[in-house]
Amino acid sequence: MFYVIGLGLSDEKDITLRGLEAIKGSTRVYLEAYTSILMIDKERLEGFYGKQVILADRDMVETQSDEILRSADTEDVSLLVVGDPFGATTHTDIILRARALRIPTRVIHNASIMNAAGACGLQLYNFGQTVSLVFFTDTWRPDSFYDRVQENVGLGMHTLLLLDIKVKEQSEENMARGRKIYEPPRYMSIPTAVEQLLSTEAVRGAGILAPTDTLAIALSRVGGGAEERIVAGTLQELLAAPPEVFGAPLHSLVLVGKRVHHLEVEYAETFALDPANWRRVATEVYGCALDG
């Protein structure tokens, strides 16, 4: 059996009992490192499972799937992924490959940021499509995400923005010289995300985002207990906040849609940088009827 096992969102204890059982019975255990580098380190998992864990970067999962799948028709092999196997990064390719090799597969689900984002108090029902935001560079400022956000805004839906991570990036010099030396991982922070949103608004100009009139909620390490941060405010407030209020990466950002319900506003108010202004914008700009 080939298992693809979601590890959940924060540490080794977020795995399910079913997932742990599959790992214990597996001959080989791979850890998909593209995302997993973020929060859980390999040695800690090895200690916890009492078992060797083989790091598999995104390239390996995509191009060396036959090695990962080797002998999975007669033994159990597990591939661990952070979050859910069908969350933000999907693992359909290797499952298709397993099927083609007639290897039985089983997916063991877990929480993903796509559903845990509900922790901010906004109803998952009221979210439109999820949108990825990539790092701008001096020469490359892709703004197709803006069209997606505009679609959600047009319907009054909330938008979950997943912020870019850069791992295993090479400098131009190292790349030119063929040296496999990688830059330290980079994670897009909330202020960077807000800057990119507002600079894109300035270019595109559809008036869907405004510093003082758009409400948003920053999420970090959802489900991570003491490390979890949920911070709500206008885009301007989020931009002006000291970076440390947002906690450690990975960050995500939710843009509040106009259909927001007063109960959602009231729940999220607990997380507001400036609760009075949060209520004011919700009432005056979003047209929410709040108590008191």
Added chain:
Amino acid sequence: MFYVIGLGLSDEKDITLRGLEAIKGSTRVYLEAYTSILMIDKERLEGFYGKQVILADRDMVETQSDEILRSADTEDVSLLVVGDPFGATTHTDIILRARALRIPTRVIHNASIMNAAGACGLQLYNFGQTVSLVFFTDTWRPDSFYDRVQENVGLGMHTLLLLDIKVKEQSEENMARGRKIYEPPRYMSIPTAVEQLLSTEAVRGAGILAPTDTLAIALSRVGGGAEERIVAGTLQELLAAPPEVFGAPLHSLVLVGKRVHHLEVEYAETFALDPANWRRVATEVYGCALDG
């Protein structure tokens, strides 16, 4: 500490290690029965946890939250919910109440149908808002869901439809006589859902759903191993299929949006009732460029 713990989607082994640890340390453990009646029974959980589990129906969670929260400021109390605490049914009310009482709370996330739906091969990124479909009666055929579906269809997004369940319903006679006798639970099946969709299309007439031209994927017991069913086809094919192909409830239905990517079509083809027709509709109606 007041814990709200997601149990995941199928049985007692889908809980996370963190969730199980919280249960073991709790003085009282409640099981939210509105949804949990579906798949996991109380006695089985009690045996598994070695601990008494108190059934809390939806009313109790909403109206007797102070009893559930009693002593949670000094002891640990857990409320178990199927799926994720912020999934299809949210538990924000009781968390707000706990906050008001200055009781520390912690949510332990798990998989929800809102993210596990990715198992059908469609990318979660390409889903619009999630829509609930309630049972029609002779006199009540609420069709506001159609507007939501139309919004998603207009953008080419996929739609996850959550199908109604009826638990603790009283017959009119028992209600009139004040007898607390409840009808057996009812779960909306895929054919019923498709019938309601098509009959609403006939009334509303925006042309967003068509028996032979709309592709959909039925989901049942996702993550439930041998009990999991994923069945893809046109609405007409789903309507005509023998009910048993859809497996045991709970059922959900995904309507495929026009922005579907050929890799999504190819992944889901494995689940198709009629793979050749699945490809034909994807190509001719959805404009997907498939290999071969």
